[in-house]
Amino acid sequence: MKVLLIGASGYVGSALDVKLRESGISVLEAPCDRRSVQPRRSEIDTAHMTYLAGLMADAGVIVHCVGSALESAEYDARSIVEAAIRSGVKKIVYMSSMAVYGFANADLDEEAPVPPTGTHYSDAMAFAERELARFAQWGEVVIFRTGSIVGAGGRPWVQRIGALLSERRIGDLGRMGDGWSNIVALDDVCQAVVLSVIRPALAHRLNVFNLAAPDSPRWNTYFRDFALAIDAAPLRRVSPGRIRVEVFAKAPLLSAYRQLCELFPILPACKLDAITPALIKTFHLAGKLNVSRIDAALSVRWTPYAQTVQHAAAWYLAEQQRTVIDPDAVSCRMH
Numbered sequence: 030m031k032v033l034l035i036g037a038s039g040y041v042g043s044a045l046d047v048k049l050r051e052s053g054i055s056v057l058e059a060p061c062d063r064r065s066v067q068p069r070r071s072e073i074d075t076a077h078m079t080y081l082a083g084l085m086a087d088a089g090v091i092v093h094c095v096g097s098a099l100e101s102a103e104y105d106a107r108s109i110v111e112a113a114i115r116s117g118v119k120k121i122v123y124m125s126s127m128a129v130y131g132f133a134n135a136d137l138d139e140e141a142p143v144p145p146t147g148t149h150y151s152d153a154m155a156f157a158e159r160e161l162a163r164f165a166q167w168g169e170v171v172i173f174r175t176g177s178i179v180g181a182g183g184r185p186w187v188q189r190i191g192a193l194l195s196e197r198r199i200g201d202l203g204r205m206g207d208g209w210s211n212i213v214a215l216d217d218v219c220q221a222v223v224l225s226v227i228r229p230a231l232a233h234r235l236n237v238f239n240l241a242a243p244d245s246p247r248w249n250t251y252f253r254d255f256a257l258a259i260d261a262a263p264l265r266r267v268s269p270g271r272i273r274v275e276v277f278a279k280a281p282l283l284s285a286y287r288q289l290c291e292l293f294p295i296l297p298a299c300k301l302d303a304i305t306p307a308l309i310k311t312f313h314l315a316g317k318l319n320v321s322r323i324d325a326a327l328s329v330r331w332t333p334y335a336q337t338v339q340h341a342a343a344w345y346l347a348e349q350q351r352t353v354i355d356p357d358a359v360s361c362r363m364h
Contacts, residue, residue, distance in 0.1 A: 032226060033088035035059040035109070036095035040182055041124065041218060045094055048219040052227065059084050081112035088116075090226050094124040102150075106157035110164045120169040121161060122225050127174050127211055127239070129155045132314035139174070139237045139322055148307065158237070165234035171225045173218075176241030176318055179337050180215025181344040189302045191345040194256045198275060198304065199312075200265035205272055206249035208315035211241035214332040214340075224327045236326065239318035244334045248312045251338070258342030259349075275304040 032049055036042040037058035049056050059081075085091060091113055095105065106123070113121055128151040129143045143155050164170050177186040193199040199206075221240055246254075256262045280303040290296045323329060 030090065030226070031055045031057060031088045032090045032092055033057045033059055033085055035091065035093045039095060040184065041094045041178065041215065044180070044182075044215055045092065045219045045222055048216075048223050049092075049226070052223050054223075054226065057084065057088055078108050078112050078115070081108055082116045085112055085116035085118050088118060090120045090122065091118055092122045092222060092226065094222070102153040102157040106160035110160055113164060114167050118168060120171070120226075121164055122171045122222055123157070123161050123173070124222075125158055125172050125174045126150075126154050127176050127241070127315070127318055129158065129174060130316060132208075132310050132316075135316045136319050137239065137316040138319040139239060162235055168234070170235045172235075172237045173221060173225075173240045174237065174318070175218060176211025176213045176239075176245065178215055178218055179212050179341045181340065183215065183341065183344075186210075186212070187341045187345055188348070190252070190255060191259050191261070191342075191349075192302055193304070194252060194259065194261040194264075196301075197261075197265045198267070200252060200256070200267050201249055202252070202267055202272065202312060203249075203269070205267075205269060205309065205313045206247065206252065208248055208311060208313050209317040210245050210248050210251045211315065211318045212245040212251060212334065212337060213241045214337040217242065217329055217332050221323065221327055221329050224329065228327065238323040238326065239320050240323060241318040241320055242331050242334060242337065243320055243324075244331070245317075246334065248315075254335075254338050255342060258338055259345055272304070272309060276306050276309055279303065280305050 032054050034042060034046055034049065034056050037046050037056070046056055046058065091109060093105070093109060095102075109121065127137075128148075130137050130141060131144060131148075131151060135141075143158070158172055161170050161172060179186050181187075190199075218240060221238070225236075245251075253262075253264050256264050283299060283301055283303040286296075286299050290298060
């Protein structure tokens, strides 16, 4: 079996590349296509589609795992579907996001409605899913709506959260941290994708799965456990007023300074992370992903939450100190 992996150089893609090869699967790599200008949704770049179809000619399965930094999800999905139809691919595995649900503090299963959210990324991912659904007429589609991916090298939910905790800019957020984290270990994401590739065809042509650890906690709990593991305790209680200052005053200033740095490279780089409105909404309102469907279909062996935090903290500390730290040495801090 040959798999074309689109986004092999990214955070998830590089780990997935290793896991696929360890499973005896031949991997063809395609880089992320980060163009500065994309065609409109109604247009297809014929040259690009021909290029993709050429890459797909020797592959039976397409795995797309380009990260959220790519702001052309809808364009990529349409191009991939058209190229896959042309090249005779049998299966597409696509990494989507829990962002398609928007912000709803409820138990979210795959049948939950996906309304427009008004945010570019969420609506783009929802559009991409609809595009992928068209391929079910020609082959099998597996869509993973991933939660907060935590693992070595994780920028959003490991490095950023660790920095914000160490700077005491987040902590116990009270009601503002009551959203569900939907944490999932990077290894579990890779495991789910590999299982979806090697398993025989599932019962349906179109399969949508939530992908988050069943024992993932609310954000306040993750903040507490991660702070303990990286020596950022005691956890500070952060008031709603302080969060408003971060979101509505500090975040715009940080954004403006980064734009200045792009114009004037001589300026020192800004190393602070912004707490954006979307981020604080996630902490406050994110619903819990129901994973009963993926449990029934793929039987993922989930990494225990405590172990996920332990390994993420070990990587974060090693990055901070530029030393290799044994994950087992960190575990005692969580108890």
